[in-house]
Amino acid sequence: MILEMTRPVQGGLRQERKLEAVSNNLANTDTIGFKKDRISFDEKFKAQINKDFTQGSILTTGNPLDFALSGEGFFKIETQEGIKYTRNGNFSMDINGILVDQNGNPVMGQGGAIAIDGENVEQDLSVNQSGEIMLSGEIIDTLDIVTFKDLKKLERNGQNFLSYKGETTDELQAEQAVVQHKALEKSNIIVVEEMVRMIDYHRMFETFTKSMMTFDEIDAKAINDVGKLR
Numbered sequence: 001m002i003l004e005m006t007r008p009v010q011g012g013l014r015q016e017r018k019l020e021a022v023s024n025n026l027a028n029t030d031t032i033g034f035k036k037d038r039i040s041f042d043e044k045f046k047a048q049i050n051k052d053f054t055q056g057s058i059l060t061t062g063n064p065l066d067f068a069l070s071g072e073g074f075f076k077i078e079t080q081e082g083i084k085y086t087r088n089g090n091f092s093m094d095i096n097g098i099l100v101d102q103n104g105n106p107v108m109g110q111g112g113a114i115a116i117d118g119e120n121v122e123q124d125l126s127v128n129q130s131g132e133i134m135l136s137g138e139i140i141d142t143l144d145i146v147t148f149k150d151l152k153k154l155e156r157n158g159q160n161f162l163s164y165k166g167e168t169t170d171e172l173q174a175e176q177a178v179v180q181h182k183a184l185e186k187s188n189i190i191v192v193e194e195m196v197r198m199i200d201y202h203r204m205f206e207t208f209t210k211s212m213m214t215f216d217e218i219d220a221k222a223i224n225d226v227g228k229l230r
Contacts, residue, residue: 014039015205017047022198025189031160033069033087034187036194053151056087056188058180064125065091065099068183073145073174074162076108077101083108084161085146085154087185093121103159109133109141116140127181147174 021037028034038050058068067089069075074085084105091107094100099107099114106113116135118124124136131143148154153166164170 014041014047015201018201019198019205021049022194022201026191026194026198029187029189029191029194031088031187032090032184034160034189035087036187036189037156049156051151051154051156052188054188056186058183059186060183062182063090064122064182065093066182066184067091067127067131067143068180068185069145070178070180070185071174071176072147073177074147076144076146077161078106078108078113079103079161082163084157084163086161088160090184108144110144111141114141114143127179129178129180131177131179143179145174145177145179146171147177148172 018039021039025036028036033056035054035056036052038052040048040050042048055070058070067075069087069089074087075089077084077086086101088101091099091101093116094104097116097118099109099116101107108114114133116125116133117140118135121135126134126137127143128134131145132139133141133143148164148166149170149172150166153170154162154164157163
């Protein structure tokens with residue numbers, strides 16, 4: 001009976017992991033630039049988290065310090081733990097005129113941290129589709145937008161960051177990236193699809209749970225009936 005119990009236990013654990021991923025996706029529906037997760041299992045039933053990097057819809061904001069990416073690529077952010085990557089282009093300026101993310105981390109340009117020195121940024125700042133940042137028509141820097149040879153080596157961190165677990169030489173300039181100024185990329189979560197998956201995974205989880213209860217009852221009955229005289 002142990003083998004029969006093992007199968008629904010493994011199945012239930014797999015459904016539980018899938019439910020966790022779907023729940024996290026739904027919780028980040030409104031997170032700018034968030035990319036959904038999918039759980040798969042190898043031949044040894046080890047869980048693998050696969051990120052879906054499909055494009056999210058573009059939301060026009062009118063904010064001169066908002067940037068959306070279309071196609072490939074990630075913004076580079078300098079943090080205390082090193083360089084991180086994100087699709088969240090909701091930026092601002094600190095008191096020193098440095099372009100920063102919502103946590104105060106500098107946004108990297110091809111010349112280092114991007115410094116914007118101007119009084120009328122809302123009127124004078126413009127950014128073209130190649131990521132060149134212009135102030136009063138003069139190029140001051142270019143957003144450092146990169147991609148990687150193997151996107152599977154990107155791991156999710158807190159604060160909507162990704163870190164790369166491969167070699168630094170794997171980092172490539174995102175030649176196909178298109179920057180849209182005064183806009184943000186929304187998450188690629190489609191709520192209805194995620195809800196359908198959650199219902200399916202929950203039903204399967206309940207099925208495995210009922211199977212375990214049934215086998216447990218059979219075991220209990222067998223143990224209690226052993227030795228009884230007819």
